[in-house]
Amino acid sequence: MTGWVAAAWLMLGGSTLLLLIGMPVALTFITVNIIGAWLYMGGEPGLMQLARSSVSSVTAFSLTPIPLFVLMGEVLFHTGLALKVIEGIERLIRRIPGRLAVVAVVAGTVFSAISGSTIATTAMLGSLLLPVMLARGYHPQLATGPIMAIGAVDMLIPPSALTVLLGSLSGISISKLLIGGVVPGLILSVAFVAWIVASVKLRPQLAPAVEDAPTHTGWERWRPFFLYVLPTLSIFGVVVGALTLGWATPTECAALGAFATLVLAAAYRALRWDALVKALKGTAAISGMILFIILGATTFAQILSFSGASNGLVQLITGQGWSTEMIVAGMMAMLIFLGIFVDQVSMMMITLPIFMPIVQALAIDPIWFGVMFLICMQLGLLLPPHGLLLMTMRGVAPPSVTMLHIFKAVAPYVFMSLLLLAAVFWLPGIATWLPAWMG
Numbered sequence: 075m076t077g078w079v080a081a082a083w084l085m086l087g088g089s090t091l092l093l094l095i096g097m098p099v100a101l102t103f104i105t106v107n108i109i110g111a112w113l114y115m116g117g118e119p120g121l122m123q124l125a126r127s128s129v130s131s132v133t134a135f136s137l138t139p140i141p142l143f144v145l146m147g148e149v150l151f152h153t154g155l156a157l158k159v160i161e162g163i164e165r166l167i168r169r170i171p172g173r174l175a176v177v178a179v180v181a182g183t184v185f186s187a188i189s190g191s192t193i194a195t196t197a198m199l200g201s202l203l204l205p206v207m208l209a210r211g212y213h214p215q216l217a218t219g220p221i222m223a224i225g226a227v228d229m230l231i232p233p234s235a236l237t238v239l240l241g242s243l244s245g246i247s248i249s250k251l252l253i254g255g256v257v258p259g260l261i262l263s264v265a266f267v268a269w270i271v272a273s274v275k276l277r278p279q280l281a282p283a284v285e286d287a288p289t290h291t292g293w294e295r296w297r298p299f300f301l302y303v304l305p306t307l308s309i310f311g312v313v314v315g316a317l318t319l320g321w322a323t324p325t326e327c328a329a330l331g332a333f334a335t336l337v338l339a340a341a342y343r344a345l346r347w348d349a350l351v352k353a354l355k356g357t358a359a360i361s362g363m364i365l366f367i368i369l370g371a372t373t374f375a376q377i378l379s380f381s382g383a384s385n386g387l388v389q390l391i392t393g394q395g396w397s398t399e400m401i402v403a404g405m406m407a408m409l410i411f412l413g414i415f416v417d418q419v420s421m422m423m424i425t426l427p428i429f430m431p432i433v434q435a436l437a438i439d440p441i442w443f444g445v446m447f448l449i450c451m452q453l454g455l456l457l458p459p460h461g462l463l464l465m466t467m468r469g470v471a472p473p474s475v476t477m478l479h480i481f482k483a484v485a486p487y488v489f490m491s492l493l494l495l496a497a498v499f500w501l502p503g504i505a506t507w508l509p510a511w512m513g
Contacts, residue, residue, distance in 0.1 A: 079386065085110055085377060089424060103374050103423060110377040127373045137242055139328035141361035143233040146309070146335045147194050148353035150185070153344035156198055159184055159306055162298030171274035172281045174207045175220045176267050182224030183263045184303065186231040187310035188335070192455060196225030196463045200470035211282040214475045216273065219483030222463045223266055226455040226491070229418075230259030230448055233313055233331060235360075236418060237448060238324065243422055244430050244447075246440045248324045249317050250509040254445045256314070257508055258494055265490050273486075302342075309334045318512040374423060398436050399499075402443065405429055406450055406495065413454025413461075421451060442498070445505035449495045456484050456491070 085106055092102040111120040150156050163184065164177045178199055185195045199221045207217040229236050232252040241248035274281045313331040316322040322330060339345040396404075405425070412421050433443050455463045458481045467480055498504045 081110070081114060082386065084113075085374065086424065086428075089374070102420075104369070107373045107377060111373070114377060124373055124377075137238070137365065138325040139233070139238045139248070140235045140365075141357055142325075142328035142332040143235045143238065144360050145332045145353065145357040146188055146233060147185070148356040149332075149335045149339055149345075149350070150188055150306070151194060151198055152349040152352045152356070153339045153342075153346070154349075155302065155306065155339060155342065155344055156185065157202065158298060158302035158342075160199075160202060162301070162303040165295050166299055170271065171278075172212075172216060172270040174203060174210070174212065175216055175270045175274075175281065178203050178207075178220045179224045179263055179266045179270065182221070182227065183231070183260070184307060186224070186228040186234075186259065188233070188306060188331075192225050192228040192236075193462060193466050195228045196222060196466045197470055199225065200467055204471060204475075208472065208474070213280045214471075214479040215483040216270070216280045217483075218467050218471060218475060218480055219487055220266060220270060222456060222467050222480070222484050223487035223490075224263065225463050225466070226452045226487075227259050227262050229452045229455070230255035230262070230445075232256065232310075232317075233328065236451065239419070240422060240426075240444060240447060240451075244426050244440070244444065246444045247509075250441050251444045251448075252324065253314070253318055253509045253512055254441045254505045255448055257504055258445060258449060258498060261497075261504070262490065262494055265494075266487065269486060269490065305338055309338065374427060398438060401432065401436065402438065402446075403499070405432070406446055406499070409447065409450035410453055410457075413450060414457050418451040418454055418462075421454060422447075439502060439506060441506050441509055442502040446495060446498055449491060449498065453488060453491050453495070456488050458484070 088109070089102055089106045092105065097105075107124060108121065111124040114120070115123055160177070160181045163181045164174075167173055167177050167180065170176055181203075182195055182199055185198070200218075204217055204221065208214065228234065232255065234252065234255065237252055237255060238248055240246070241251045309331055312334050313327045316330055317324065317327045336345065339349075409421060409425065412424065429443075429447075432438075433440060455461050458464060461484070464477075464480055464484065467475075468477060471480070
């Protein structure tokens with residue numbers, strides 16, 4: 075066994091094994107990094123270099139948007155503005171099959187545009203809308219499926235903390251990657267609504283009659299939309315508008331978005347001290363976890379490169395005579411497979427040190443590749459048996475909703491996400507035209 079093959083088995087195999095037996099992500103990669111630095115970077119000098127690289131990896135200015143994007147969602151949820159947004163959307167959508175399920179998708183799309191956390195979106199919609207849907211006679215599969223599916227779309231529509239993390243670890247332009255996910259995310263949202271309406275029309279027993287919906291007319295119907303939904307969506311306009319027009323960097327856009335969210339909450343007199351403290355604590359916890367993981371991921375990639383494993387694997391794969399399309403399809407299949415077993419951050423940390431040199435060697439469009447990577451991670455959130463959003467739904471659902479209901483509920487949305495992945499694969503413009511048009 076040559077040197078780089080042994081290094082690849084130790085670093086990649088060892089990290090995967092530790093993750094599968096349940097060791098926390100950050101500790102897994104720090105453990106493997108210490109062993110790798112000692113063996114392949116010269117013992118004690120290697121450990122000193124590991125420490126210096128770790129510090130520099132988490133002090134990078136490009137990571138600043140992560141806590142700011144997370145803060146936007148935390149403030150929205152803890153101040154209660156999310157409830158007002160749901161009410162505004164519910165009043166506008168009426169006399170449509172599966173009305174509350176459609177409300178969940180539309181509300182989730184709005185929250186995706188102002189929140190950087192998929193789990194928070196799913197937990198909030200599940201705790202607020204799921205009991206109402208079940209009480210009104212919705213089948214558990216129709217009630218749970220849309221909430222989980224639209225929670226995963228949060229990863230594609232900016233602002234998204236995981237998109238920033240992917241861009242930072244891969245070297246792909248963060249601003250272009252954020253914009254590249256908009257069209258695929260909106261396509262999925264529209265497809266989910268179409269599926270809900272078609273399902274209820276074909277199987278009316280899945281949802282109650284549309285006449286059961288409360289009716290509001292005139293200004294009462296539109297008031298919550300203009301008072302809460304439109305101003306909340308304006309935050310998305312501030313972030314994405316400044317980003318696409320080139321007026322601000324991703325970090326500055328994140329700061330603008332966080333500031334706009336705080337101003338909006340203060341304007342509604344919802345920015346109470348206890349809510350702000352909870353939002354800040356939640357932001358600190360999530361951001362600290364992500365930065366601790368980045369610390370391990372960056373040095374992991376450096377050790378792989380220093381040991382020769384990265385170059386060896388790249389030459390092995392590119393020397394097989396496979397077409398670029400076959401190699402990209404194989405990488406996507408590997409990501410989907412990993413999504414069954416490990417979380418999204420682990421997927422990035424295991425694969426990016428190998429995938430990105432291949433992307434560069436084959437001159438693959440990084441935005442196209444990055445958006446497909448995001449779709450695969452979004453799929454991982456929904457794949458049984460360990461998808462994070464499946465576990466989140468199980469945590470907020472009443473005992474009457476079983477795991478079998480949840481698994482069945484998510485199946486059609488997984489299929490639609492796979493169709494989107496295939497569409498982006500064969501039609502790269504779905505992911506690349508908006509970033510290119512925006513310059």
